[in-house]
Amino acid sequence: xxxxxxxxxVVGVFAESFPGxxxxxxxxxxxxGTTVFILDQDAGGFDASYLEAV
Amino acid sequence: MTIDTRDALVSKxxxxxxxxxxxKASIATQVAGTYCSLWRATGIPTQAAIPAASAVCTSALxxxxxxxxxxxxxxxxxxxxxxxxxxxxxNLEIHDRLLHFGGLVGNVTTGQNTTSCDLxxxxxxxxxxxxxxxxxxxxxxxxxxxxxxxxxxxxxNVTYGDGTTGNLxxxxxxxxxMPAGRMTPxxxxxxxGKFIRGVNSVTLSASTGTAGNxxxxxxxxxxxxxxxxxxxxxxxxxxxxxxxxxIRNDACLMGLMLCTATSTGTVKGRxxxxxx
Numbered sequence: 001x002x003x004x005x006x007x008x009x010v011v012g013v014f015a016e017s018f019p020g021x022x023x024x025x026x027x028x029x030x031x032x033g034t035t036v037f038i039l040d041q042d043a044g045g046f047d048a049s050y051l052e053a054v
Numbered sequence: 055m056t057i058d059t060r061d062a063l064v065s066k067x068x069x070x071x072x073x074x075x076x077x078k079a080s081i082a083t084q085v086a087g088t089y090c091s092l093w094r095a096t097g098i099p100t101q102a103a104i105p106a107a108s109a110v111c112t113s114a115l116x117x118x119x120x121x122x123x124x125x126x127x128x129x130x131x132x133x134x135x136x137x138x139x140x141x142x143x144x145n146l147e148i149h150d151r152l153l154h155f156g157g158l159v160g161n162v163t164t165g166q167n168t169t170s171c172d173l174x175x176x177x178x179x180x181x182x183x184x185x186x187x188x189x190x191x192x193x194x195x196x197x198x199x200x201x202x203x204x205x206x207x208x209x210x211n212v213t214y215g216d217g218t219t220g221n222l223x224x225x226x227x228x229x230x231x232m233p234a235g236r237m238t239p240x241x242x243x244x245x246x247g248k249f250i251r252g253v254n255s256v257t258l259s260a261s262t263g264t265a266g267n268x269x270x271x272x273x274x275x276x277x278x279x280x281x282x283x284x285x286x287x288x289x290x291x292x293x294x295x296x297x298x299x300x301i302r303n304d305a306c307l308m309g310l311m312l313c314t315a316t317s318t319g320t321v322k323g324r325x326x327x328x329x330x
Contacts, residue, residue: 010259013165013209013211013221013257014207014209014224014257014259016221017207017209017221017223017224018207018224028204028205030161030202030204030261030262030263031263031264032161032261032263032264034161034163034260034261034263036204036205036206036260036261037260038205043207044205044206044207044226044228044229044259044260045204045205045206045207045228045259045260046207046259046260047163047259047260047261049163050163050259050260
């Protein structure tokens with residue numbers, strides 16, 4: 001799992017739209033039980049399955 | 055009689071036309087500068103159903119304007135129209151709704167297939183599509199019930215007119231909840247000179263927190279009108295201002311707008327559908 005401030009890369013079908021390295025800016029626990037990692041640079045939220053640690 | 059002279063046009067305006075009537079209730083929770091569909095607004099035409107699978111849309115569908123199909127070479131045209139909007143400085147675009155698909159949800163991060171959402175599989179009559187390269191068409195994500203507010207992105211996998219496939223640039227769909235009625239255009243994201251023929255899947259980068267319901271819609275723009283600074287003041291539009299758009303047999307006429315406020319406001323109007 002990832003922590004706030006950690007650098008990550010976006011992978012999978014989103015890799016082309018979000019190239020480069022981002023930082024975890026926030027972590028949101030949804031009411032539906034899912035966890036969403038909010039990236040800096042206004043990149044939006046990602047499930048852990050679309051992120052890899054750098 | 056073909057409408058190829060001004061006299062013929064005047065005759066059709068006065069003597070031979072069907073009426074288009076709009077009387078749509080306001081849809082709340084919108085954002086200025088975003089598109090909103092009136093497909094599910096209550097009023098006239100009646101509120102449409104949420105699609106459950108890919109379907110060709112026609113004038114017989116609840117939510118569309120019924121009209122009489124013409125025998126070739128005769129076609130229909132919008133020759134005159136009025137517009138009154140409950141919000142000042144508002145607008146109405148009339149599109150032929152060609153194909154729609156519903157049932158996508160906002161809380162799944164695996165790819166969601168949009169089965170048969172392709173104009174060569176779920177196929178309206180070719181004359182409704184315009185240019186054979188699909189360049190006359192607009193593709194949208196259309197929300198039927200709101201998804202959640204958690205920030206997310208959508209990657210849409212499409213088939214282009216030449217049969218190749220690819221992912222469009224990701225679209226932000228969270229941060230604030232996408233409300234019922236929101237339409238997010240896909241066509242302007244195509245930058246490689248190709249135009250969309252179908253949509254294969256939608257993948258979300260994260261759960262928005264709420265399932266909601268959204269889908270894919272393909273339309274062909276026919277005409278648009280706007281009102282000025284006084285709410286509910288009638289604006290009149292002649293055939294020339296409307297561009298005298300052809301309305302092909304079975305066309306599923308729907309309204310949408312680029313919102314100028316936090317609601318669509320009421321939308322009313324009357325039109326004359328000329329045949330010839």
